Amino acid sequence: xxxxxxxxAAEADAPAIRELIHRxxxxxxxxxxxxxxxxxxxxxxxxxxxxxxxxxxxxxxLASLAxxxxxxxxxxxxxxxxxLIATGPRxxxxxxxxxxxPLYEKYGFRVLSLDEMPRYFxxxxxxxxxxxxxxxxxxxxxxxxxx
Numbered sequence: 001x002x003x004x005x006x007x008x009a010a011e012a013d014a015p016a017i018r019e020l021i022h023r024x025x026x027x028x029x030x031x032x033x034x035x036x037x038x039x040x041x042x043x044x045x046x047x048x049x050x051x052x053x054x055x056x057x058x059x060x061x062l063a064s065l066a067x068x069x070x071x072x073x074x075x076x077x078x079x080x081x082x083x084l085i086a087t088g089p090r091x092x093x094x095x096x097x098x099x100x101x102p103l104y105e106k107y108g109f110r111v112l113s114l115d116e117m118p119r120y121f122x123x124x125x126x127x128x129x130x131x132x133x134x135x136x137x138x139x140x141x142x143x144x145x146x147x
Contacts (some may be wrong), residue, residue, distance in 0.1 A: 001074050004047055006083055009036035016046045017064075024066045027095075031064060037083055039067070039076045047071045050080040052088045055120045062094040062146075081107055085146060092146040095124060098139045109144035117143050 009017060014033040021028050030053050039048040048067035054060050062084050067076045085092065085107060093112075096104060101111060114122055121143040128141035 002041060002047065002071055002076075004039045004041055004076055004079070006037055006039055006079060009033045009038050009049070013038060013046065017049050020046065020049060020066050020068065021064055024069070026064065026066060036064070037080060037087075039080055048076040048080055050084050052084055052092075055118070059118045059120060060089050060092055062088065062092055090147060093118070093121060094144050094146075095121065096142050096144065098142050101142050101144070104144050107146070109146045112143045112145050116145070 011033055013036070014031075017033055017036055017038075018028065018031055021031060032051070032053075035051040035053060036049050037051070038046050041047055046068075048065075048071065050065040051063050052060050053063040062081070065077060065080060065084075067080075081104075094104060094109060112121070114125060117125060125141055125143050
């Protein structure tokens with residue numbers, strides 16, 4: 001198990017954040033370094049990151065959660081999730097692949113039906129449903145909420 005610490009991102013971390021997000025293949029939009037928390041090893045190397053991303057004045061998303069593949073399943077993602085939940089407002093939303101739903105349920109998130117979703121997430125879910133149907137993916141997109 002790797003030792004790591006969490007800290008708020010600094011402007012100098014922006015390129016590393018973008019690189020990690022692209023490397024793990026998640027949504028690269030809205031990457032404002034000022035909203036990120038980083039997980040760093042003892043040498044200061046970024047192992048993972050996550051952010052609280054606002055959508056308007058009353059909707060906040062736990063977003064951009066990424067951990068270097070070599071360091072996954074070592075508690076880094078969980079520590080980032082716990083930190084972001086502790087510092088984030090309620091309700092707190094997230095979007096994830098359906099295969100990750102059980103992970104987030106462990107932290108108190110629940111899957112929302114389309115009619116429960118704020119407008120932004122409803123649009124995203126509808127677009128993802130269309131894309132999945134076109135690609136015939138085995139996974140769907142989940143929108144989840146923490147009260």
